[in-house]
Amino acid sequence: MTSSPTIDPDMIDRLAEVAVKVGLDLHEGQDLVLTAPASALPLVRRIAAHAYKAGAGVVVPILSDEDVTLARFENANDASFDVAPGWLHRGMAEAYGNNAARLAISGDNPMMLSAQDPAKVARVNRANSIASKPAMEKITGFDVNWTIVSYPNAAWAKLVFPDLPEPDAIAALARAIFAASRVDQPDPVAAWAAHNANLAQRSGWLNGQRFASLHFTGPGTDLIVGLADEHAWKGGASPVKNGITCNPNIPTEEVFTTPHALRVEGHVSATKPLSHNGTLIENIRVRFEEGRIVEAHATKGEEVLQRVIDSDEGARRLGEVALVPHSSPISASGVLFYNTLFDENAACHIALGQCYSDCFTDPNMSAEQIKARGGNSSMIHIDWMIGSGQVDIDGVAADGTRTPVFRQGEWAF
Amino acid sequence: MTSSPTIDPDMIDRLAEVAVKVGLDLHEGQDLVLTAPASALPLVRRIAAHAYKAGAGVVVPILSDEDVTLARFENANDASFDVAPGWLHRGMAEAYGNNAARLAISGDNPMMLSAQDPAKVARVNRANSIASKPAMEKITGFDVNWTIVSYPNAAWAKLVFPDLPEPDAIAALARAIFAASRVDQPDPVAAWAAHNANLAQRSGWLNGQRFASLHFTGPGTDLIVGLADEHAWKGGASPVKNGITCNPNIPTEEVFTTPHALRVEGHVSATKPLSHNGTLIENIRVRFEEGRIVEAHATKGEEVLQRVIDSDEGARRLGEVALVPHSSPISASGVLFYNTLFDENAACHIALGQCYSDCFTDPNMSAEQIKARGGNSSMIHIDWMIGSGQVDIDGVAADGTRTPVFRQGEWAF
């Protein structure tokens, strides 16, 4: 398959090792479900090797391919766009139910679907969201250890580094991914241990404050994000119900919790473009009333944005609020990745849709208990960036007392 | 992914069209499960395009990769070799249960596992056979339309054409595949219609004879193959329980039926090497008593052969007997493909293991009814070649009357 002379094979191996040891902490006897674009095969192969070294039962790669995806949009009957492979998603849910770990490699061309009919894109996404919900609930609920890592793709690299020739762009994107994933450091596993300790300290302080809401102010933004009752802040390593501790995102810089689905007020402007399933949505501006988006605009991709928030009732409400200092390494790199895994770690962000059910002081509540505390429910979860060096955040207690949390995009405590 | 400058893209597209229109006759609204090595992506993409043009719901490629497979043999714990992804096989069975069609691309390196421990290879094969049995029963029972086509792989091409440089070997193997699959003819779909008519005429004659057994004689071979009671000969296009007619093998030259599992006597020598899951088994010689292999030898790969026939009780008995004239195009090409899909169509062959449940006058019998008529049951089905230009075959009626079926490797009627 692809030979990748522009990507350092030693770094590919290190990223695979971090994915298995830090991202998953894969335990002996666990099976692994590995979703990836076929263009990421060089990383898939090294992950398989490290997973088997760690004692994996069987590693099952489920590889997607951009041209196969496009073949559908270019040739299929109208009825096809509401069809999803339910059997595959039910199978994955069964695998997670049997304690298989899950590793996703993110590395598609962010513009893959940009030339396709947004209505068809939305229908395919909706069909897949519905079909994958049982599996995704086991992931978002941390029933099993899971992680997402990234690998370059030629079209993605050219989008991020448009002025470089393709091989140089791929090499530059690979270096940026490796740096953000801390695998260019002398001992990547130790670097992750130190980073996790820092994130734990930040979330610990926030959990001690018990804020009722966060108040974001900045250019085009004056937003009060109520926090869910009994919310808990998390960041970095995450305990899993199977007793393992995983790092669900490689990289990660965020400390995050569950907002209250009914208590978000004001307006907010995105500070970076959002790449959503192959479409770029630029300059998002929305207004919330009682937790619900009542107005939404974008200078580009507004139709896709409207379809996203029309996906279901919960798609217009928040399921996550996350704090990331403006000086975080990904932000400092100045690279706009057009990929949420990286860009969400360059800035504070909010997510439309499904909340993380474990961002509560009791991480094992029922759907009803979560809803009663303000946790949102939806078949989507889409992060978008609202932080920058010009954004301040106050924590507001139940009695109205204000405590600085961020000043000029940096931690204020 | 792979660019294939040595393989004519127009021929790839023609093979994809034949696979979808002749191999599957994919009907509007059918989903498609497409298993393939990742190295066959150029064909996978064109098959996806033709499947969607034919009205497919969703096409799901399940791509394997040689290096991922090898990573297991090189790194896994001992316990791994008994693990199969049951969830994936159950999912496929569910898909077929919902009328999804199945297309397999055969194109692995035939020597992929030749350096691995045969015991571990056998354990993995056994685990996968058990896990895939419910899905495979829906395929062998023709619950849905299915087909197998082939695509070159560099290592395979070098095995077939060892004296050519790799790009030339790939090009030569591609041309041989396209010719055997009749896609180099002016109208491949029409060529397949004519070929199917010829195979139907041969199987019709055999069905009229109602032979009790076939008697094979040739160098190293004196074998009586009893035929199952109420057996039916088939060849080429095959009716499917969902009402479609598919061509399960592209290419195919054989006319075949179900032998009687208890009525095979004598000895037989293979006329070509057998490539089995990455191991080459050469010069097989076996002796049958009352349908059962009581002695088995090979000059190379004998250990793998012994493990194969020890898989289960039915693995020592025959599940198929097939007639292919020595002058068939694949035999005439003189190419030894090291791939059963081709080599079985260059010679008469027998298969160890599971019978085709539809090779009976009533194609919808229960497992008990099939067994009562002599149909074999096993988790394996492995074809090996026993025909050559020196083999004669007589059809023997219940009263002992003999009718020439093959003389010197050619049809005698």
Ligand SMILES: [Zn+2]
């Ligand atoms: Zn986040």
Ligand SMILES: [Zn+2]
């Ligand atoms: Zn998020």
Ligand SMILES: [Zn+2]
């Ligand atoms: Zn056969």
Ligand SMILES: [Zn+2]
């Ligand atoms: Zn066969």
